[in-house]
Every structure is written in C-alpha cells, then in structure tokens.
Amino acid sequence: MESNNASTFHPTQWTLVLRSRGESEDAKVALSELCEAYYVPVVAFLRRDGKGDDWAREHAHAFFESVLAKGVGAPDPELGRFRSYLLGALKHFMSKLSDAAVAAKRGGGAEHVAFVEGTDTSPGLRMPGVCDDTLIFDREWALTLIGRALMALEAEHSGKPSHFAALKPWLAGGAECSQAKIAQTLGISETAVKVTIYRLRVRFRELIRTEVAATVDDPADISAELSHLIAVASASPDG
Numbered sequence: 001m002e003s004n005n006a007s008t009f010h011p012t013q014w015t016l017v018l019r020s021r022g023e024s025e026d027a028k029v030a031l032s033e034l035c036e037a038y039y040v041p042v043v044a045f046l047r048r049d050g051k052g053d054d055w056a057r058e059h060a061h062a063f064f065e066s067v068l069a070k071g072v073g074a075p076d077p078e079l080g081r082f083r084s085y086l087l088g089a090l091k092h093f094m095s096k097l098s099d100a101a102v103a104a105k106r107g108g109g110a111e112h113v114a115f116v117e118g119t120d121t122s123p124g125l126r127m128p129g130v131c132d133d134t135l136i137f138d139r140e141w142a143l144t145l146i147g148r149a150l151m152a153l154e155a156e157h158s159g160k161p162s163h164f165a166a167l168k169p170w171l172a173g174g175a176e177c178s179q180a181k182i183a184q185t186l187g188i189s190e191t192a193v194k195v196t197i198y199r200l201r202v203r204f205r206e207l208i209r210t211e212v213a214a215t216v217d218d219p220a221d222i223s224a225e226l227s228h229l230i231a232v233a234s235a236s237p238d239g
C-alpha cells in the first residue's frame with residue numbers, strides 16, 4: 001500500500017525545487033520554468049519605483065539569472081509558496097544593488113531609495129500613491145496565473161477556435177451579448193451554449209487551481225493561496 005501511494009505521488013514544480021534545493025537537473029528545469037512563467041510580476045514590481053520598462057526588464061533579467069545560478073539555497077520552511085520566496089529574493093537582490101550603488105557614489109550627492117528585504121507579508125518599499133507594494137506584486141502574480149490558465153484552456157479547444165472565442169467572455173463575466181445571440185451565431189441551441197459555458201467555467205477553475213498547486217509546497221495551502229489571489233485580482237489597482 002505504501003509503495004503504491006509513493007508511486008502515484010507527483011511533486012509539483014516548487015515542491016521539486018525545494019526538496020533538492022534546486023540542485024537536481026529536474027529541479028533546475030522546474031525552477032527555470034517557474035521563473036519564466038512569473039517574469040511579468042517581477043517586472044511590474046520593479047516599475048513601482050518610477051523607473052522605465054527598459055530598466056525594469058534589465059534588472060528582472062539580472063535577478064532571474066542570479067536565482068537560476070544560485071538556486072534556492074536553504075529557503076525558510078515558512079515560505080512554502082513560490083510567490084513568497086520570489087518576492088523575498090527580489091527585495092534582497094534589489095537591496096544589495098542599492099547598497100552597492102550607495103557605496104559607489106557615497107558623498108556624490110545622489111539620492112538613493114533603499115529597497116527593504118522581506119517576505120510577502122512584510123511592508124517592503126513604499127511607493128508614492130501605492131498602499132502596499134506587495135499587494136501590487138500579488139495582483140500581477142494573480143493576473144499572470146489566470147492568464148496562463150486561460151491560455152491552457154484555449155489550447156485545449158484549439159480545434160474550435162471560433163467557438164472558444166465566442167464563449168470566452170462568459171469566463172470573466174464580460175459578455176456583452178446574450179447567450180441566445182451567441183447560439184444563433186454558432187449554429188447551436190441555447191441549451192448547448194449554457195452547458196458548454198458551464199463546462200468551460202469548471203475546467204477553467206480546475207486549470208487555475210493546477211497553476212496554484214505548482215507554486216506551493218504543501219497541498220493544504222492551495223485553497224488559501226487561491227482565495228488570496230482571487231481577492232487581490234478582484235481588488236482595485238489603486239488599492
């Protein structure tokens with residue numbers, strides 16, 4: 001019985017990384033894929049200090065190169081979410097860059113803003129007009145995750161791209177026409193449209209949950225992480 005349970009257990013990407021501290025080849029690939037998947041939230045976070053896109057992307061590349069080269073080391077077991085680890089590592093990375101810049105230009109009259117190292121629950125760097133920089137990061141993270149799930153769902157329906165495009169607005173509550181009108185356009189019954197939309201929504205939720213599961217170490221954290229990301233994705237960008 002125990003051997004059967006062991007054989008059917010498949011660690012998530014982040015679990016795989018943590019278990020070997022990113023040292024195995026599989027873990028390195030998993031870490032690389034996670035970094036690539038969540039590049040956008042890092043760039044968005046770096047933009048919050050008023051720098052331009054080029055500056056943010058340049059530093060994001062440097063940050064990810066550092067993460068991939070050094071691995072995760074021995075992360076705090078309290079940080080069981082990849083989101084938490086990545087934001088803490090990003091703040092630490094930028095803090096070191098800021099310290100280096102201050103040291104290089106000390107006495108030069110240049111104004112420097114320090115990045116504060118911390119976890120996903122620490123206040124971090126405060127930006128003008130922004131209540132919480134961590135919530136901004138989390139919101140971009142949530143939107144990226146939802147976008148990945150939506151692309152996966154679209155790929156599953158690549159055989160009928162026009163049908164998916166017509167029904168896609170009902171996944172996010174942004175439909176501008178009636179289901180009866182869509183049924184007429186697609187040449188199917190309104191009942192068929194309702195059933196298809198229901199199935200798409202169920203599958204969309206499953207794919208979102210799968211995306212979340214890949215970024216947490218403990219399956220027990222999935223529901224809490226999902227609830228948090230839904231909340232921040234629904235919140236106003238202005239806080």
